[in-house]
Amino acid sequence: MKIKVTRVYVDDQDKALRFYTEVLGFAKKTDFSQGPFRWLTVASPEEPDGTELHLALNDNPAAKAYQQAMFQQGQPAAMFYTGDVQGDYERIQAHGAAFTMPPTEVTGSTIAMLNDTCGNLIQVTQLTLW
Numbered sequence: 001m002k003i004k005v006t007r008v009y010v011d012d013q014d015k016a017l018r019f020y021t022e023v024l025g026f027a028k029k030t031d032f033s034q035g036p037f038r039w040l041t042v043a044s045p046e047e048p049d050g051t052e053l054h055l056a057l058n059d060n061p062a063a064k065a066y067q068q069a070m071f072q073q074g075q076p077a078a079m080f081y082t083g084d085v086q087g088d089y090e091r092i093q094a095h096g097a098a099f100t101m102p103p104t105e106v107t108g109s110t111i112a113m114l115n116d117t118c119g120n121l122i123q124v125t126q127l128t129l130w
Contacts, residue, residue, distance in 0.1 A: 003051050005041065008077045009058035009067040010118035013040050016055040019117050023095040024080075026053070053078065058119065067119050074100075076113060077120035085110045085126035092124075 010016035017040060020026045026042035029052050033039075041052035058064040070077060082088045085103045089112045093099060100121060101113035108129040116122050 005052045005054050006078070007054040007056045008116075008120055009063045010055050010116075010120070011058055011067075012118060013038055013055055013057055016040075016116070016118040017042070019097075020053070020055065023092060023097050024122075025091075055118075071119060071121060074113075074121065076123035077116075079123040079125055081125050081127065083126065085112055085124055088112075088124055 017028060017031075020042045021028055025045065027045045027048065028040075029043040029048070030039060030041040038057065040055045042055065043052045044050060056063070058067050067077070089099065089103050092114065097114050098117075099112055099114045101111070103110050103112045103126075105128075108127065110126045110128060112124045114122050114124070
């Protein structure tokens with residue numbers, strides 16, 4: 001078994017697509033609609049056939065409540081791994097992203113946290129112990 005798709009809820013799929021592609025640098029993988037439903041995913045250009053991130057509209061009240069609670073608690077909706085957290089921090093910040101935490105050393109890694117403008121906090125992690 002392997003993980004193929006994971007989800008993050010967003011308040012606007014078009015805005016999310018712009019952020020995740022133009023700011024973070026992911027590539028659009030899948031985008032199709034059936035009636036009001038839109039299936040939209042992005043993937044890492046480093047692993048185009050790897051795990052996809054589904055940018056799911058938070059139009060379900062339970063999804064919206066979950067998303068808002070996680071944001072208010074400062075919990076990331078997703079964690080992305082990098083070999084250069086400082087370089088990615090500078091690159092992403094240059095594209096206009098608002099970081100809520102600059103690169104910070106914690107046990108076993110260096111992390112940074114940013115607001116994806118769609119209702120989520122995203123953590124960027126560089127492992128240092130492995």
